[in-house]
Amino acid sequence: MTETLHIVGGGMAGSEAAWQAAEAGIPVVIHEMRPKVGTFAHQTGHLAEMVCSNSFRSDDDEANAVGLLHWEMRAANGLIIETADKHALPAGSALAVDRDPFAADVTARLKAHPLVTVDEGEITELPTDGHWIIATGPLTSGTLAESIRAETGTDSLAFFDAIAPIVYADSIDMDIAWMQSRYDKGETEAEQKAYLNCPLTRDEYEAFIDALLAADKTEFHEGETAGYFDGCLPIEVMAERGRETLRFGPMKPVGLTNPHQPDVKPYAVVQLRRDNALGTLFNIVGFQTKMKYGAQTDVLRIIPGLQNARFARLGGIHRNTFLNSPTLLDDQMRLKSRSNVRFAGQITGVEGYVESAAMGLLAGRLAVAEITGKPLPPPPNVTAMGALIHHITGGAYAKTFQPMNVNFGLFPEVDAKGGRRNRKARYKAYTDRAKAAWQRWLDEK
Template identity: 80%
Template sequence: MENTLHIIGGGLAGSEAAFQAAEAGVKVILHEMRPQVETFAHQGGDFAEMVCSNSFRSDDDEQNAVGLLHWEMRAANGLIMRMAQKHRLPAGGALAVDREAFAASVTEVINAHPNITVEYGEITELPTEGHWIIATGPLTSTALGESIAKETGADSLAFFDAIAPIVYADSIDMSKAWMQSRYDKGETEEEQKAYLNCPMNKEQYEAFIDALLEADKTEFHEGETAKYFDGCLPIEVMAERGRETLRFGPMKPVGLTNAHDPENKAYAVVQLRRDNALGTLYNIVGFQTKMKYGAQTDVLTMIPGLENASFARLGGIHRNTFLNSPTLLDDQMRLKSRPSIRFAGQITGVEGYVESAAMGLLAGRFAAADILGQPIETPPQVTAMGCLVHHITGGAEAKTFQPMNVNFGLFPPVDAKTGRKNRKVRYKIYTDRAKENWQQWLDGPQ
């Protein structure tokens, strides 16, 4: 069993890591505690369950860093991207999926792979023998978290993550709402009408903000010091930062024309995005919340078009944990004090579904190469994968380390003359450079 790779956690990172290693010819045992041990956020027992959103964000691989990450994962035969494409939903320029069908497909592939064995049950101690990848995500169990902290001699950092509510489509008043993607973005009519929009005038917006600020909210235990991640702020926290914050954030009205009243510009717009292939469920975009359930119903039904909304799932908030990776992990995501153990996914301090799956892809390939005795380099920093792994394993300042999405600010800059070009030209240079280098890395030493 020395040459078997054990992976703890069947989320997006763990599933991708297992698939990549198995495809390389390594025997994999995937350990998953669900459904025997439940978490606050997960609904079922499938692998790769998406709990916060159904979107992998922009799919533009020439002008967007996360779109480039999509491209790199596809080029590497990434399971997560393949299943996402299979269960894609119209979402303008974003890659959104039917989350249940997506997770079911990933689970089917994992269970059917001849090199992967699934073992259910909680792992409570940091392993002492064998090759391991820990991809337990932000909801790492208390027992395993304590074992990791004991080994590293450092407390895990923490931040709060919030989940947006989901509404039944047939409960939305379409005499007030209309279908349109911002700026009519999308190549097909379906994509150009991928979002459902609920308009507010100034009076309605002000009343909504008042109710939001006054609503009952989840209180945390004394001594809880975790921070919110800026990319997933609860709407109440945004409102507390200024009454106009939401109107310049998830409720911005730009690029939208009310089909019921085209002459009057909305003061604010709430957008909903399709959550399943049937089109029966919609999630409220950017409306992560820590309001208590009763308050959510009262406040959200103030939104025009949602007055009689029925909710398939209300929002919630939970505590996420992640490592101080710049001090604990080497450039191939090995625990410095125990190199036979790697970490992958959101627990490493990347933020987002795509980034988590990408770190799983790398960890699976790194571990497989170690087991098979094959040399492997860390991807060049000019690639999306390379800049992310560089950031979390040494590029970031350890004292202020916080979860990070992939972005062009993590890439080595282009030369000064090129840098003076407009942003569109500059981003295309970044992505072209990344693609060339990523393909060379995949091809391996010549």
């Protein structure tokens, strides 16, 4: 008799994982606590309910990493993307959906599948046997979260993000910025140049503070805390405590010499730290923020060297339960300390509906391979899904790990006709390479 796959959570990831497994002939039980146990964000008992935006973002599969992810999901017969296409709304180049019919349709498709059972009950502890996928998302129930925390360690499960913006390295003006660690600390040259520095004069610093204080900001939603935790104080809150506060915090200029102007001491310095092993992404150190997204780009581009910055992710502070996946998960998305349990979706440290569904798709297929005794390697990191799974299971630095959307900064670099300055050609080269590799991976099953 074929073993059953149990999936905890019926969101984007859990629904997609269930579909992939059932279509491969594996019996599936989806354990979804709603509607019996609600959350402050969900309004219905539907599976795959969209609680925030109704957008799957760009559908351009030749110039955008999330569009490429759409393409890969379509090629893999993904339920989420197929249903999104069915319920698409006019949205230019984006894929927006009519959210209630979308969720109702996903629910109906899964409940009608002969190999899928939906159990409306809460799972409160990590299971010790059987095949399981935990796909409970950022609103994981308190009891299950405590069980995960007990298994993984008190510092391995974050309940709040303190997210600093992340910048594409090739959009930083190196005629202004320079690489140097404070006081040249580090045993190797690479360590001594681990940080990228953007200098500000006094006038530039004052203009930055004025813009920061005046910027539109978001407030915590119901169900979230209005307090702040050590180490995640928003920069605008620091600025409100005194105009010089940031100069003695994340923007302190000490221990640095600007090689472009070695005789001029910066009044303040914004530091960026490499965020991935490829060196294509840099996060702005200490710049967690509650500024609205539009305001963030305007304010951050005031910083010299970042005037043309492109952002892989903007900052924020909100509740978001997620694992320190680079430390805890293997390349099959299994918990290293309890290999019968996989994780999928936002709880693994990906951000967004599409990324969550994609990780559900992978977890479902990897679980099928294990159950049927046909080992399947993770997809190559030149694909969108491979780049994501590589990032969360080892490509990201564990000490600074934060949830991430898919973006080309996660991919190994590619040579493109026209060189680095021709972004369109470079992105097309990324997507062409990814599509070929993804199709080969699908054919391996």
